[in-house]
Amino acid sequence: MTTQTQQNTENKQGYFGEFGGAFVPPVLEGKLKDLADFFYKTAFTEDFEKEFIHLLKTYVGRPSPLYYAKRLSEHIGSKIYLKREDLNHTGAHKINNTIGQILLAKRLGAKQILAETGAGQHGVATATAAALFGIKCKVFMGAEDVIRQKLNVNRMELLGAEVVSVDAGQGTLKDAVDAALGHYIEHPDAYYLLGSAVGPHPYPTMVAHFQSIIGKEARKQFLEAEGKLPDSIVACIGGGSNAIGLFKEFIPDENVKIYAAEGAGEGLDTKRTAATLNLGKRMIFQGADSLCLADDEGNPAGSFSIAAGLDYPGIGPEHAFLNEIKRVEYHGITDKEAIDAFKLISEKEGIIPAIESSHAVALAAKLFKNKNETVIINLSGRGDKDVERL
């Protein structure tokens, strides 16, 4: 592994190796540059950190527990710990990032918050943060996702947000991001609160920073429980925010193996997949130079996964880099494998996970079968939103 990785994967502002950057229309260029400057200047001050950590503690309910899953461990044949992001207020990791960004938006005097959402968890977390600070909120969501994640649409509306259903394309997360970016270009005075570690700089850096609380806590909690570091850590990956949140703190620990589960949909050998790191091509997509699923002409292709939060053809640039330098192994998990894991952990542990998080459980069950390893799985969210459909 390179020294650069040991210190920080970001080799210059906004770049991870050759991946990243900010490829946006001129109207947003200055705006994002100002946002990046503001982030670096503000987010690391004592005053900001104090307010962020205070809200994570008193409002979100952090630290989230690191739970030893005994019956699941016996079933798999390895010692499995679950990082319980599902227990956060609003039921997923997304709230860590929205609290961080809303504090930036507040200091910038934003009058309106824009967001995109796939599974609806980021939409709910944004609507929640906006309600907390009394700022207007508009959330773009693909029409297909509005149907498959109905519970979260109702929650966002109850929280006072306007949910805009996007009919374009496949009506999934990619189309929601396009619509949100389009609206942002027309309304550059709004604050765009992006929900994953994707898009133009500074979003991948900011989102990873606010989510890195997951790995910081997990590392400390695991050391307390076991007196050593885990053999392996695992997370599911859509755009990459819960995964990078867990991974960042462990990247310098060369003996800790790192794995991510992407949505393989109907299989890596089909076109109905969302496995960008396994099958994607390098291109500029939604503001960044990274990997993206491509059609036969090399244009961005649609994606497919049963999990709305993983159903995205792009990937954050930091993951494209970690894949390139082989610090993280990215595996595809099919819909069927994820559904089996959804049922497995519900029955073995009394925890109903989000279908996104079930991909990570499925990967761990495959990789660590009778391996006697110690493993942390990031349980990124809870599955209430998926119960009716599965």
Ligand SMILES: Cc1ncc(COP(=O)(O)O)c(C=O)c1O
């Ligand atoms: C519970 C849950 N896990 C994972 C994801 C995937 O997003 P990311 O890769 O940014 O963590 C989502 C996205 O909506 C989600 O709701």
